[in-house]
Amino acid sequence: MNKTVNVLSVSGGKDSAAMWIYATKELGVEVLPVFADTGHEHPLTYEYLHYLEQQLGPIKRVKADFTERIGKRRLYVHDHWPEKLVSSGMSESESRKVVERALSVLYPTNIPFLDLCLWKGRFPSTKARFCTQYLKVEVIQQQVYEPLLIEGYDIVSWQGVRAEESLARANLPEREDGEGFSVYRPLIHWTAADVFEMHRHHGIEPNPLYKLGMGRVGCMPCINCNKAELFEIARRFPEEIARVAEWEKIVAMAAKRGAATFFFSPDGDGGWSNIHGVVEWSKTTHGGKQLDLVKAIEFENVPACSSAYGLCE
Numbered sequence: 001m002n003k004t005v006n007v008l009s010v011s012g013g014k015d016s017a018a019m020w021i022y023a024t025k026e027l028g029v030e031v032l033p034v035f036a037d038t039g040h041e042h043p044l045t046y047e048y049l050h051y052l053e054q055q056l057g058p059i060k061r062v063k064a065d066f067t068e069r070i071g072k073r074r075l076y077v078h079d080h081w082p083e084k085l086v087s088s089g090m091s092e093s094e095s096r097k098v099v100e101r102a103l104s105v106l107y108p109t110n111i112p113f114l115d116l117c118l119w120k121g122r123f124p125s126t127k128a129r130f131c132t133q134y135l136k137v138e139v140i141q142q143q144v145y146e147p148l149l150i151e152g153y154d155i156v157s158w159q160g161v162r163a164e165e166s167l168a169r170a171n172l173p174e175r176e177d178g179e180g181f182s183v184y185r186p187l188i189h190w191t192a193a194d195v196f197e198m199h200r201h202h203g204i205e206p207n208p209l210y211k212l213g214m215g216r217v218g219c220m221p222c223i224n225c226n227k228a229e230l231f232e233i234a235r236r237f238p239e240e241i242a243r244v245a246e247w248e249k250i251v252a253m254a255a256k257r258g259a260a261t262f263f264f265s266p267d268g269d270g271g272w273s274n275i276h277g278v279v280e281w282s283k284t285t286h287g288g289k290q291l292d293l294v295k296a297i298e299f300e301n302v303p304a305c306s307s308a309y310g311l312c313e
């Protein structure tokens with residue numbers, strides 16, 4: 001009979017941490033915690049992962065490498081863009097400038113999220129959500145699952161999803177058994193309160209970002225970030241907004257049309273708005289037309305602790 005490895009995907013968020021605590025401290029199960037680094041996490045999350053390692057054991061870190069894909073993109077841009085641009089109506093000298101501009105930034109930076117966007121020539125979005133696939137699913141598949149399967153191990157993938165998070169998740173079963181590969185979702189019927197209780201019960205702190213107004217922890221910001229979350233990120237972590245603004249400039253250079261923004265325009269006009277524009281929108285009232293004076297004051301007066309989960313009491 002093959003030996004089984006319990007692979008537990010750790011994000012630095014509350015659910016995967018609670019799952020790891022549960023597995024280790026309550027079930028006594030040996031797990032292989034894996035963190036797929038997107039390069040787009042808040043520094044506090046990286047620090048928190050070190051804290052978790054001190055409390056629970058080592059984490060296997062993996063990250064996507066887009067060197068080969070970006071190299072192929074360079075070739076494609078060099079060989080095919082000039083003709084495509086000219087046939088779309090651009091002059092030859094203009095098309096040369098566009099190609100030179102793209103080639104000047106098409107080098108791997110070793111930051112997976114940014115490299116993914118350079119390769120694609122755009123940012124992921126809620127409609128084209130390719131980030132999870134390339135930055136997490138594919139990397140864990142290639143760097144963790146496949147080597148284990150080749151060595152003859154059976155894998156149980158522990159997933160920290162909960163039914164109350166979404167309708168799609170509510171329909172997921174607790175277990176899915178397969179030949180050599182199974183899925184286990186031990187938290188599927190847990191509430192957010194259960195998750196924090198698991199931390200508290202075993203004396204392990206949750207990620208400090210939950211006391212800094214963050215409703216979720218992951219990429220900063222995530223493409224699924226809502227208006228209130230972006231407002232909170234922008235007033236607390238302007239350096240993260242500045243980083244994304246810088247990325248927008250770089251990815252725009254790699255894009256054929258010379259524009260790329262992290263979010264679609266919040267006006268719903270299908271247009272584009274850079275991160276600073278979307279942050280300004282996050283300070284407005286319903287409809288996004290009027291500056292909300294209360295929010296403007298709140299933006300400048302940041303409380304030391306605020307938590308959507310009541311962690312500050």
Ligand code: SF4
Nearest residue numbers: 131132218219222223
């Ligand atoms: S956390 Fe958000 S932005 Fe990051 S990979 Fe997942 S969906 Fe994409």
